[in-house]
Amino acid sequence: MKTDIRTIVLAEDNSNDVELTLAAFRENHLLNDVVVIRDGAQTLDYLLKRNAYEGRPNGNPGLILLDLKMPKVDGLEVLRTIKSDPKLKMIPVVVLTSSRQEQDLLRSYNLGVNAYVVKPVDFKEFVEAVKALGGFWAVVNEPPPSEPAGA
């Protein structure tokens, strides 16, 4: 059993989806520390602790929920950056997206994504999915040892 549930980064550009996802988290009592970031560039800023997020507390998030279609830097680019950076690649990334297109699956897994979840249309199912996600990543899964971000 974990005593500390670390930050969950939700990278999602669509405000409706953000609201729905947060509501699902709320239903499952997972709202501890969800950082919502609205585009890919800012996601990287957060992770690399730069620009606007320079002052954030140290430590990598315990989980990144990543939407694929984001403006500026899109999800796959963020994924590639995360998985190729030695400081970041340990962070579990779960792609949470509408697309079940095979090419997106292929590209994501090729880049080393940890899980790929398609957002169900039905809200009830979505809540169930978030519950399962949360249950797994926050409870069952052993997170990587925490590491101060930046050098």
Next chain:
Amino acid sequence: MKVPRRWADLGLRTRVLLVLSVPLVPLLLSTGVILLTARQQRTAQQWVAHTLEVKAQIAKAAELMVEGEAATKDFLLTRDPDALRRFQASGTEWPKAARRLLALVIDNPDQVKHGRVMASFRDERPLVSLLEYVRLHPSDPTPPAELLTRSRLTLSAIRSELLAMQAVEDNLLTTRVASARRAQSRLVRVTFWGALFGVIGSVVAAISFSRASQSVERARSELDQFFSVSLDMLCIADTDGSFKRVNPAWQDVLGWTPEELTSKPYLEFIHPGDVEMTRTAASRQGDRDTIVSLENRYRAKDGSYRWLQWKSVSRPETGSIFAAARDVTDQKRINTELQASVGELKELNEELEAFTYSVSHDLRAPLRHITGFSAFLERSSAEKLNDQERRWLSLTIEAGRRMGRLIDDLLAFSRMGRMPITRSRVNLDDIVSEARNEASGAGSDGHPVEWVVSPLPEIEGDGSLLRLAFVNLIGNALKYTRHCPHARVEIGTCPNDGGEVVIFVRDNGVGFDMQYAHKLFGVFQRLHDSEEFDGTGIGLANVRRIIQRHGGRAWAEGAVNQGATFYISLPSIHGRLAA
């Protein structure tokens, strides 16, 4: 070079030579025999002549002897000086004659012996001794008797030798004349037969030659027929760059007459852009048996250009190039058009992919928001709404869910149509049992079903697509028997006349009206309303699409409330799959 096995394998030249040699060889033989026989005859004649000459010479010698004898007698009697002169004359003649005689008979040892004997007697000088006596004894009128006798005996001996020689020659003459006569008649005979042979031989040779040239002519005219009738353009060209002969097809395709085509170098008919390439290819024809293939454009009489596909071979020793050309202008045009179509199709396909991706992603998001926020609304406003309003809200959410399912089904249907179909040996029994698990598990209400499943054959096809088809069929069977007290689903094969495997899935559920059977497999077509039975109406469309891609057919029979039977046919394991 292969050893020719049959008459027909021999080249024309060889055949003609063989045929002509049949009468020629005996002709040559008989000529040889005639010449030989003539020589023999000539030789025989020569021997006869020789014998006659010897005889003449013997006679000459005898004559000289007589003259000498007579002259001596005269002188003995008359002491006439003229007689002495006569004697001396014959005396000088005699050695010459004797030498000549000896020379003539030198080949005959008998005659030589006679000659020598004669010469030795002559050396005793029978006549000269008499004359010497008279000279020495002028007063004595007559030589002594023994001298006369000796002289007479010697002369007689000489005479008998001469006679003997003559007899020998007479014998020889008889033999040689007979021999010459025989040779003569043989020559006549041989000449006659030889001439006859010659005539017959010439006749046979003439006939064979004419037959041979007839068959050559026939072969030539047979090939000529093909030359004239061929749809392709055939030609014979020389190595200097002109046509020597063209077939009628040239006029049909390009419009030029043969005279026009043979009047100019062929390069003048070729499109300027292809001249260089054609020239280079033609120069490669220098080697015998090189087959040159190329394509170039020829100008037709009306000024347009036609693409010709060529194949040519040369016989440099005769300075001829044999070539065939085919008008491929239409083919090329069709090819180009086809390429363009393929290009267009590719573009369309790519557009379709992009469209599908967009639908998949961009349509779902707002749909999710609709259902999501509606769900929030439903939860938060439960007490504030009346029954009707609550019902409307619930229907809105339901509609959203349904739209989601429709999008999913449509995407799956479209993707399935474009997927490459993998072919392998498929065990239908396994497929059916997997499909049963999947269909029974997902969203079924677990109502009791009696299953009657017969063994199914193996076929060649795409396992996952076929499983999808069976999931649909079995799922339908379960769905539409939901309200049956004794639901029964039967799966089996129908006997078929070979080449195909026909499988059926039969249920005893609500069935359908055969009047609308043709609508069953349409996309989004339903024969039951969605309140009674859930569904998007794409399941059977999927089934039909899958089965069609396997080269089979799908159809159904049913009656209202009496169940339905769905049939699918698939090519058997030895049949071919349609793409």
